[in-house]
Amino acid sequence: xxxxxxxxxxxxxxxxxxxxxxxxxxxxxxxxxxxxxxxxxxxxxxxxxxxxxxxxxxxxxxxxxxxxxxxxxxxxxxxxxxxxxxxxxxxxxxxxxxxxxxxxxxxxxxxxxxxxxxxxxxxxxxxxxxxxxxxxxxxxxxxxxxxxxxxxxxxxxxxxxxxxxxxxxxxxxxxxxxxxxxxxxxxxxxxxxxxxxxxxxxxxxxxxxxxxxxxxxxxxxxx
Ligand SMILES: NC(=O)c1ccc[n+]([C@@H]2O[C@H](COP(=O)([O-])OP(=O)(O)OC[C@H]3O[C@@H](n4cnc5c(N)ncnc54)[C@H](OP(=O)(O)O)[C@@H]3O)[C@@H](O)[C@H]2O)c1
Numbered sequence: 001x002x003x004x005x006x007x008x009x010x011x012x013x014x015x016x017x018x019x020x021x022x023x024x025x026x027x028x029x030x031x032x033x034x035x036x037x038x039x040x041x042x043x044x045x046x047x048x049x050x051x052x053x054x055x056x057x058x059x060x061x062x063x064x065x066x067x068x069x070x071x072x073x074x075x076x077x078x079x080x081x082x083x084x085x086x087x088x089x090x091x092x093x094x095x096x097x098x099x100x101x102x103x104x105x106x107x108x109x110x111x112x113x114x115x116x117x118x119x120x121x122x123x124x125x126x127x128x129x130x131x132x133x134x135x136x137x138x139x140x141x142x143x144x145x146x147x148x149x150x151x152x153x154x155x156x157x158x159x160x161x162x163x164x165x166x167x168x169x170x171x172x173x174x175x176x177x178x179x180x181x182x183x184x185x186x187x188x189x190x191x192x193x194x195x196x197x198x199x200x201x202x203x204x205x206x207x208x209x210x211x212x213x214x215x216x217x218x219x220x221x222x223x
Pocket of ligand 1: 009010011012017018019020023024025026028049050051052053054056057086087088089131132133134152153154155156157158160185189
């Protein structure tokens with residue numbers, strides 16, 4: 001099934017947490033990392049998040065830099081990448097940032113069991129029975145002309161995409177922080193895999209940021 005190039009980007013602490021146990025979207029990225037993420041966002045056709053991240057945090061998912069937006073337009077792309085969610089339901093307040101940010105395509109994939117989900121200004125696509133069929137959703141994005149998408153978590157969505165072999169690249173900002181907490185989310189949550197089924201990554205490209213954080217860039221070995 002055709003699909004766009006898929007890269008996962010997360011900000012994590014040294015102990016591998018992508019949020020604290022409170023799950024309220026604790027800040028992990030430094031200013032330098034926000035600039036890196038802005039460049040990454042400007043390089044993709046769409047930005048995808050999972051249902052819990054969408055409803056708990058109402059993320060912006062926008063390119064902040066006007067220069068980067070102007071460069072997108074000069075390349076013939078919309079100023080902003082599409083904002084995309086994979087959710088089992090859609091109960092966002094009308095003033096949600098996901099719905100009301102700078103002009104962009106807003107797309108939500110829901111399972112058929114949650115059919116008849118409609119929202120003005122949002123393209124809602126049903127795919128999969130009780131959970132969104134991620135391969136089908138990506139194929140749909142490909143049919144919409146998207147060649148490169150970025151996934152910004154959370155851990156459950158990341159794990160499902162990795163488990164299904166639908167990810168090409170993983171980028172991680174490793175902040176010099178420790179959150180701890182057995183229930184704090186990580187890059188890949190969900191059911192997990194046994195050792196023999198572990199997902200293999202390439203040797204990383206490593207960049208040290210002025211704030212002491214590391215940026216690690218891995219390619220996923222598609223076995
Ligand atoms: N530091 C970072 O870079 C970063 C980035 C993003 C998020 N986060 C953190 O991650 C946490 C949220 O992550 P999360 O794991 O709880 O949730 P999530 O991955 O954001 O969303 C998962 C939810 O998406 C829905 N879904 C529907 N079909 C699915 C499918 N095929 N596969 C996977 N999910 C599907 C399900 O919703 P239902 O449960 O309704 O069925 C599922 O529970 C928050 O604490 C947030 O702050 C951190």
